[in-house]
Amino acid sequence: MRFKIKYIIKYVLLILSSLTIQSSFLPWNYILDNNYGLKEFNNNKYADSEKLFLKADHDNPNNSQIKFNLASVMYKEKKYIESQSIYLELLKREKLDSILRQKIHYNLANVLYRMGQQSNPEMFWGNAIKHYEIALDIIPQDKNAKDNYEFVMNKLKKNNHQNQNNQTENKESNDKNNFNKNQTNSSDNSIRKIPQQLDDNISESDINQLMEQMKKDEESTQSSLNRRQENNSQNKNKSQMIKKDW
The missing domain is CATH 1.25.40.10 (Tetratricopeptide repeat domain)
Structure with missing residues (x-):
């Protein structure tokens, strides 16, 4: 009798041990x-x-x-x-009940919004709006989806408006820089043409030197003019002489 009880106990322990080992594979x-x-x-x-x-x-x-x-x-x-990546993989599965599919679209839209906060908001938020719309098509009364849809839509509009303002500001800045550059170039050209103005603190000797230079320039100009008139007169006489000889 004692032998039988001992045998039964060993058998039960063996079964329990087997169940424990196999439990990880259940x-x-x-x-x-x-x-x-x-x-x-x-x-x-x-x-x-x-x-x-x-x-x-x-x-x-x-x-x-x-x-x-x-x-x-x-x-x-x-x-x-x-x-x-996981949400997109799930959406490829055909056997999805509508409630789970709606949740996937909603959660994926939230993911895309967060990604848009990090970079390229126009692309990510635009896609987020599409998934909110699908979620609302499945369950129109989903308040969270509706609220998030309106929130992201407003964010996208503000972002696009800000981008347009930035583009306008950049264009105006470039136009202004080009205008200033042209103004500078025009001034540079004018500086070479306009005589240098006298400084308020110019010395008397500098004035005399400048007057002397102006006098020389005037004499040189007058001399050049006289030579030109003389040449014209000679050419005229020569032309008249030729006519007479001919």
Whole structure:
């Protein structure tokens, strides 16, 4: 009798040991990991939540809800590129219920808005608006989607208006610079043409020197004029003489 009891105990322990070893391979483990991941997510422990969702996704990669949760926690961790990639992958799946599809479009729009805050807002916010519109087409009464849609739309309009103002300001600045450049060039040209003005503190000797130079310039000009008149007179006489001889 004692032998039988001992044998039964060993057999039960062997079974329990086998169950423990196999438990890590049970098909419902991903459910536990996903549920624990949601718990950590709600406690704002996003890094721990991501690990659990990754584990659940590894065990059941075809589960769209787990992938959705994984993308959502990555959004919270500001891993926008990774989050966007998962949402886009999910949208390619045909077997999605309308509620989950609506949530994907809404969350993807939020991701795109955040990406637009970092760079190229016109492109990212424009795409975000499209996904908000799809989300509202599926569930028109979604207040969050409607509010975010209007918010991002206003941001995009302000951004476009600001870009137009910046372009106008840059154009006006360039026009002004070109105008000033032309003004400077014109002044430079004028400086070479206009005689230098006398300084208020110019000395008497400088004045005398300047007057002497002006006198020489006048004499030179008059001499040149006299020579020109003399040449013209000689040419005229020569022309008259030729006419007479001929």
